[in-house]
Amino acid sequence: MSSTTTSQTAGSGGPAEERPDGEPRGTGAAPGGGPAIGLGPGKDTKDAPRPARLIQNEATTEIPVHLLFRDDPEPGPLLPVDPAAIGRPQTGGIGAPGLPLGSSGYPRSTQGPPPTPRLRRPGRHTPRPAAQVDPALVERPARVLPGTVGVLAGTCGAAGCVATSWWAGVLPHLATEALHLPVYGGTGLGLVQWAAYAGSGALGLFGFGGLARGRTGRAWVLGLFGRYRGTVRRTGLLWVNPLLLRRRVDVRLRHWRSEPMPAADGSGVALRAVVLVVWRVRDTARATLGVEDHETYLRECVEAALARVPVEMPGAGRGPVETAGDALTRLVAADAGAIGLEVYSVQPVRVEYAPEVAAAMHRRRIAALDAQHRATVLTSVVDSVEDTVTRLTMRGLVELDDYERKALVKDLTVAFCAGRGEGGA
Structure with missing residues (x-):
């Protein structure tokens, strides 16, 4: 009967097991064709380095587990690159040409370790933009004149129209006598008379048409052909250009x-x-x-x-x-x-x-009030029972054991609840 070799595998420390093909585990070539990791028969396992655990599947290169959690890559020696191996996927294990080796002697990816994930800081809250209008649109006082100016201009325009009519001889006889004007035959209506009519009429219309009355708590916003011309907050009789568009605004509280x-x-x-x-x-x-x-x-x-x-x-x-x-x-x-x-x-x-939701919420509110009332009544009853039992015991009127105390508490609770119920009814 042949002796059995008691070699130990790296990282396990137990006896070597035989593979189905007869080769003991821990010996032979490493997966992928690299040099052997385990020790041969008869060798002490204390002198052999412990290999790192590998993650391997059918489609990826073997990557040591510790490299997945490294922050900085550690450069290692490079092996000679085989020109015939360029362009082919690297599936070899230890000793695969062209792959850098780490400090532990195992190959790592040529692209370096995966980047360390960084948590993105939450961005600053951007406040919503405030509503605003044209910055140039600001209230300013409008140019107005006292009302006496408009009255004077209107009176002058009316007087000019009367004088022109007397000059042209078209003024009625009754008006002439009422105004105490001398009788004049007139020159008739000519170009000069019509021009005088136009000027006097325009002066009268502008004078009387621009009169306005300012009131306390009211303001006028004036505009000319769509352009803002100012605001009038003055009170009393004023003269405002009749060509301006007026918008009345209530400025009271x-x-x-x-x-x-x-x-x-x-x-x-x-x-x-x-x-x-x-x-x-x-x-x-x-x-x-x-x-x-x-x-x-x-x-x-x-x-x-x-x-x-x-x-x-x-x-x-x-x-x-x-x-x-x-x-x-x-x-x-x-x-x-x-x-x-x-x-x-x-x-x-x-x-x-x-x-x-009105009906459902009213029912819910009534139920909450009822539950609150019941809790108040129960608290009052418990306090009354506790106070009664404590007084009877402290004054020495009765001596109660646990059974008798429970019976007394029960009877008092029923009595007080019945009394509260009749009082509430």
Whole structure:
């Protein structure tokens, strides 16, 4: 009977096993045709280096496991390259030509270790752009004259027309007598008379046509052929160029009570909210020329703010209502300030559930109130029972063991619950 060689495989330390072909494991050639890793028969395994574990499949090159987790490549010696092997896939193991060797003597990929994955830092939050209009569109005072100038110009124009009629001899006899004018036959209507009529009429029309009355809390935005010419905030009798287009703007402090608008609470339950907005026009130029209708724009800003701010139902204290009002005021003021509107307050004055969820939410609220009431009653009963048992025991009126104590607690609980139920009924 032949003796069995007790060689050890590298990395296992146990006895060598025989392959199906009769060759003991740990000897012979390495996979891929490289030199043998294991030790031959009769050799001590303590002097042999322990090979690294390999990952290998049918289509990839053998890569040592430790190379997959290295941060920096370690250069190793290069073996001579076989010109005939250029262009063929490298499938060899240790000693494959042309592949660099690492510090452990095993080949690694020529492309180096895989790059270390880096975590991408979250980008900075880019704030949404603020609404703005033409920076050059700013309110400025318009040039107007006192009303006496217009009255004087209109009177002069009317007087010129009367004088021209007397000169041409077309003034009625009654008017001549009323004005105490001398009788004059007149020269007739000629080119000069018609020119005098035109000048006097134009002066009268411009004088009387430009008269305007300024009121407190009202302003006029003036424009000429689509160009902004200024704003009139003066009061009293004024003369404004009649060729200018006038737009009256209310600059008083105003409040607007909205119709029920869609909203939501912190849990996403659909609500209907009525808000009260206190506002005024600060820049008349931007309010009238920056948007088509500043009141419609304000309404849409309120709707957008309600879609972003959760509104709580009343009854949970003043805190949530005031918080929602402050947030709504801040958002609406920021959006409406671009067109010259100054918003002082946006407060929800009535909040109710939307019709599609009103019935379900009312039932849920009643159930929550009932559960809260039951918990309050139970807490009160337990406190009363505990106080009664403690007093009886501490004063020495009764001596109770565990069984008797449990029975007394049970009887007192039933009695107190029955009494609370009759009192609540």
